[in-house]
Amino acid sequence: MQGLIRDLKRNRTAYLMAVPAVILLLVFSYAPMYGILIAFKKYKPALGILGSPWIGFTHFETFFRSAHFLKLVRNTVCISLYSMAVEFPLPIVLALILNEVRAPKFKRTVQTITYMPYFISTVVICGILKQFLAYDGTLNAILKHLFGMEPVIFLNEARYFRSVLVWSNVWQSVGWNSIIYMAAIAGIDMQLYEAARIDGCGRFRQALYVTLPGIVPTIVILLILTMGSLFAVATDKILLLYTPLTYETGDVIGTYVYRKGIRGGDYSFSTAVGLAQTVVNFTLLIVVNNVSKRVSEVSLW
16 A cells, blocks of 8 residues: 555656546446446336336347348458458558658658548548449549440449448558558667668568568557457448448448437347447457467467
């Protein structure tokens, strides 16, 4: 106890700076967890959370047995895996390429151009996509002029929806996501590059045998975090882009929760579905972290 008091006195400035963050965490992250109780109740706003009757795991059973369950899980996993296959490696590639650029002005220009889309709001991005991919939009005009193709309403075609979603995410986030890899590259000991040059390695081999292994721990950590959100896709963007015509490939667990909870008013059921999704994500995070610890000795904890 005395050691704690001494530490508080010695580092009181740091603790005072942490107070606002702790308060925000308690208010917006821990206090709302009280509402998870309605997942196990037949919630009625007039009775309140504690006054509503308990029904156990009924909502979970209803969701797992519903006709939508398999489609929602399939769409969520397909979009997540598609996103991981494209969005995860491209920032690494961009960081490796930028690291090899020796013209400072050109490098800063490329970085600025690739970072900019990240600061555009999702609503604006979706508005741009709807205009660009419309029947009389820019993409259809280009395709008709170059290849003579008939116009297509891309956002009304279920087969195109996943690609539109994923590749627009790539355009929006690839530059920003490369920053952490650039930071990891900056921390690599320059003596390793000098040793590689003495051994006759060119620029490509230096990137392959020095730069890439040097950022592997960062890659593994981010991969673990990405796997921990496998069932949490960009719901807000899907809600802004999809239509009933694209439900077949675009309807995911998050959009289903929105329709049932916000639009349908079934708060207990939507909370149960969201809770199940979170439990699966947390389980995946634990499993992948343990596997990584055994295989590569790199882990979150």
